[in-house]
Amino acid sequence: MPRFLSAQTDTRLITLPWSVPLADWPAESLVALPRGISRHVVRFVRVGREVYALKEVLEHLAIHEYRTLRDLTRLDTPSVEAQGVVTERYDSAGNPLDPILITRHLQFSLPYRSLFSRGVRQDTVNRLVDAMVVLLARLHLIGFLWGDVSLSNTLFRRDAGAFAAYLVDAETGELHDQLSDGQREHDLTIARTNLFGEFCDLEAGGLLDDALDPLVLVETIESRYRELWAELTGVEEFDGTEMHRIESRVRRLNALGFDVAELDITTDFDGSTIRIQPKVVDAGHHSRRLIRLTGLDTEENQARRLLNDLDSYRARTDQQNADEAIVAHQWLTDRFEPVVTMVPGDLRGKLEPAELYHEVLEHRWFLSEDAGKEIPVEEAASSYMREVLAKLPDEQIALASETTMLGLANPFDPSQGFADDDYVKPYDPWEDDASEEAAEEAPQAAAFLDIAALRNRKSKGDLPT
Numbered sequence: 001m002p003r004f005l006s007a008q009t010d011t012r013l014i015t016l017p018w019s020v021p022l023a024d025w026p027a028e029s030l031v032a033l034p035r036g037i038s039r040h041v042v043r044f045v046r047v048g049r050e051v052y053a054l055k056e057v058l059e060h061l062a063i064h065e066y067r068t069l070r071d072l073t074r075l076d077t078p079s080v081e082a083q084g085v086v087t088e089r090y091d092s093a094g095n096p097l098d099p100i101l102i103t104r105h106l107q108f109s110l111p112y113r114s115l116f117s118r119g120v121r122q123d124t125v126n127r128l129v130d131a132m133v134v135l136l137a138r139l140h141l142i143g144f145l146w147g148d149v150s151l152s153n154t155l156f157r158r159d160a161g162a163f164a165a166y167l168v169d170a171e172t173g174e175l176h177d178q179l180s181d182g183q184r185e186h187d188l189t190i191a192r193t194n195l196f197g198e199f200c201d202l203e204a205g206g207l208l209d210d211a212l213d214p215l216v217l218v219e220t221i222e223s224r225y226r227e228l229w230a231e232l233t234g235v236e237e238f239d240g241t242e243m244h245r246i247e248s249r250v251r252r253l254n255a256l257g258f259d260v261a262e263l264d265i266t267t268d269f270d271g272s273t274i275r276i277q278p279k280v281v282d283a284g285h286h287s288r289r290l291i292r293l294t295g296l297d298t299e300e301n302q303a304r305r306l307l308n309d310l311d312s313y314r315a316r317t318d319q320q321n322a323d324e325a326i327v328a329h330q331w332l333t334d335r336f337e338p339v340v341t342m343v344p345g346d347l348r349g350k351l352e353p354a355e356l357y358h359e360v361l362e363h364r365w366f367l368s369e370d371a372g373k374e375i376p377v378e379e380a381a382s383s384y385m386r387e388v389l390a391k392l393p394d395e396q397i398a399l400a401s402e403t404t405m406l407g408l409a410n411p412f413d414p415s416q417g418f419a420d421d422d423y424v425k426p427y428d429p430w431e432d433d434a435s436e437e438a439a440e441e442a443p444q445a446a447a448f449l450d451i452a453a454l455r456n457r458k459s460k461g462d463l464p465t
């Protein structure tokens, strides 16, 4: 009998064919979903409505990764969630089999290869790179040494026009109280090597835009990381007449999506020089506020956008003094849910509800600009379903198999490549659509991790509050 190590076992997992090597599991237990390249055998299974990722791996590695992923989840870091480890597996002849690590499948996530296989614009690559940089800085802030930073070990989710990156492979990771500069440099060296290899690989496969150079990309990642780290942790010194700089620093950090838990402020004995060093914590202020108010669990940028909409709803309905939780409930039933339930059944798998609502708000803005007057949200929503959603690629798991897995030699193991070399990659209207907006989007996307630009904007006083 196999043994389950888990804080909370999903009992439906017990009946899976544990005595069969994972590579030979019958197709009826598996779901074909896009995934990254891996050394180990990885498969996805569906039990009830839940999808799990299974990885066959040596026992000490499986247990180490299980514990590390649990720690990362406890610390609220973006990573996949460990569900358990199955040990003491034997095949029908009594030979031992390697244990299996079980993680929850990260819904709506895309490995970078699926993103690139549809062809991506330069601007999209920049946003991916930013997401990766933020993930690495966040992990380092909590004292996590990754040890195997790579695109294959990262999953991406769309987040209100940007991307959010998640750690998927914690096999080599170590959690410390704090990382030394040397440890961070170690991760950066690994990142450089792995990412350079991965970008070259994409280039060789004709999947990288001609304008992009692997070496330049890797250097960009490194310099953005260093800038972000300096902004997050650097000591700033100024004289007593420049107190506003404390606030500017906090605002810049907020604009980068981080919260400041404490500011370590010291003055020299005559009070003329002030030193500040922020203690930055995990971002997520907006998503925590939104989940508290509405129960919607979203990415940070989506939450910010939805909260803006909630605030304008509040102003419009003249409820500034009403209880926030009550207004939020009204907004959810009057605004959010009607839009989400308008999606026809066959299009449900396309986008996650919060992303869909965000897209409808964007679409409405464009329509209103065109018309020179405000378009009602219901009207914008039906136009969006008709004109845009129906043409988008599917992101949800149930449908992913039909689109992204098309043409693979083995749909359960994308690492075996395409069955037919002449196979033409699926066309992605996301990219097509976006290219028209690229000109407008670019300054905003570039500004996200462009700390110099943030400093300038701050001096002009137009940072979000």
Ligand SMILES: Nc1ncnc2c1ncn2[C@@H]1O[C@H](COP(=O)(O)OP(=O)(O)OP(=O)(O)O)[C@@H](O)[C@H]1O
Pocket (backbone or CB within 6 Å): 034, 035, 036, 037, 038, 039, 040, 041, 042, 053, 055, 080, 081, 103, 104, 105, 106, 109, 111, 148, 152, 153, 154, 155, 168, 169, 170, 171
């Ligand atoms: N919980 C999950 N949700 C979604 N995708 C997942 C999940 N777990 C694994 N994957 C997919 O499977 C791929 C391989 O997983 P992982 O990186 O853990 O394997 P590995 O063999 O340890 O990799 P490496 O070769 O880097 O050691 C990932 O890139 C990801 O695409």
Ligand SMILES: [Mg+2]
Pocket (backbone or CB within 6 Å): 037, 038, 039, 152, 153, 169
């Ligand atoms: Mg991996």
